Amino acid sequence: MSHPPPAPHEPTNAQKNRTGLHRLWHATRYSLDGLRAGWGEAAFRQEASAALVLLPLSVWLGRGWTEVALLAGSVVLLMVVELLNSGIEAAIDRIGPEWHALSKRAKDMGSAAVLLSLLLCVGIWASAIYQRFLHG
Template identity: 50%
Template sequence: MAGQHLKGFARLYAAFVHSLSGFRATWRHEEAFRQECWLALAGVPVGLWLGQSGIERALLVGVLINVLIVELLNTAVEVTIDRIGIERHNLSGRAKDIGSAAVLSSLILAGAVWLLVLIR
């Protein structure tokens, strides 16, 4: 359907297919994403088990999912920068460093939430 704007269910389906492609590409090419997925795979059931209320469970699980979201966004920035060119540029390096700082911040947040919820 090149050149046509999808509507309704067809648009939602196409967006879903593109999202799955993004997950697959990130899994295939980004070791950090794979490591964070394994962390989430182990942490989500533990968070659901350890959380004593719906809010605690949502916090424990939510911060792990947040790490994955931030890593996906960081990867999108890095891939875009790499697509633009391989030569070193101050702004490209800064963009990649900022994305990395976002991932680190999400990991620190996850650790802090887990610590604060579990030490009650």
């Protein structure tokens, strides 16, 4: 079923006109499409594979809900930042393959965000392991 083109004053994104459960259903589908697209990125696949081990391990390693939340949250945060970085890279690549200083800057900043979230994750996990096994 095809829809007529929107009038000049109407938004071109049909999602903007949806409400309630209909909007939620479509938003969920878009999010799942995003996860599938992320799975096409090697870095995201590696992080998701690590999460399959680390998320259950966070329940065992954490000493209370706060530590479990920090351990699990740092892993999920890393995956979120990786998806955002992949989105930035895809948008830049859509613009064109030629080198541009602003394109490089955007990609470098996305990469730096991944690095910082990875360092945060490693720091939280190292601290929890130290507390659990080496400090008592």
